[in-house]
Amino acid sequence: MRIGELSRRTGVSVATIKYYVREGLLPPGRLTSPNQASYDEGHERRLRLIRALLDVGGLSVAGVREVLAALDDPERPLHKVLGAAADRVVPRYADDPGEVLAAREKVTELIRRRGWLVDDRSPAADALAVALAALDEVGHAEFAEQLLDAYARAAEDVARVDLGYVNRRGAREGLVESVVVGTVLGDAVFGALRRMAHVDASARLYGDPDAEDHEDG
Structure with missing residues (x-):
């Protein structure tokens, strides 16, 4: 297909496609004449992945380049490729003295206790440490002590479901x-479901059992 057709199929402007080619994110098309190039479904898949990384993942062009380099490395295990993508869509936090450093110890202990194959200095571990430090700061340190393992068990269940979905995507680009x-x-879906479940649980625990009768009347 010509670049115009690739643009129509993906909704990405011709100028942007050319920019991605110049930046090395998208392979150039196959030259069919000095001024014409042909593109195929592989270009379309790669272009959609680039847009997902930029628009959904919020990655920089440099970050996209790193993920694509991992994807295109035949020696890189799939686990490492998926990790490279996931790590770059989790906010990174700078080291912080005091509360955050103490929270990092809790995160390390959680990883050890759960037997997780996770780096305790990964972006996700950093994000958890910052969240735990914030809970401590507002007087809810017991949250981690009482609920962290229950949250971890729920996260394990969700992760298994997530990876079951991912595994059905087939090609490496689809997986990434x-x-x-x-x-x-x-995360947005799970957060919304959690809030809905909170409303339901609160209504059942604290709500007026006759509220619906009052409203109907």
């Missing part, structure tokens, strides 16, 4: 796109 989209939008 699923991880990026699933990490960002999956």
Whole structure:
């Protein structure tokens, strides 16, 4: 297909496609004449992945380049490729003295206790440490002590479901796109479901059992 058709199929402007080619994110098309190039479905898949990494994952062009380099490395295990994508869509936090450093110890202990194959200095571990430090700062340190393992068990269940979905995507590019989209939008879905469940649980625990009768009347 010509670049115009690739643009129509993906919704990405011709100028942007050319920019991605110049930046090394998208392979150039196959030259069919000095001024014409042909593109195929592989270019379309790669272009959709680039847009997912940029628009959904919020990565920089440099970050996208790193993920694509991992994806295109045949020696890189799939686990490492997916990790490279996931790590770059989780906010990174700078080291902070005091509360955050203490919270990092809790995160390290959680990883050890759960037997997780996770680096305790990964972006996700950093994010958890910052969240735990914030809970401590507002007087809810017992949250981690009482609920952290229950949250971890729930996260393990969700992770298994997530990876079951990702595993059905087939090609490596489809897997990477699923991880990026699933990490960002999956967090939004899970957060919304959690809030809805809170409303239901609160209504059942604290609500007026006759409230519906009053409203109907």
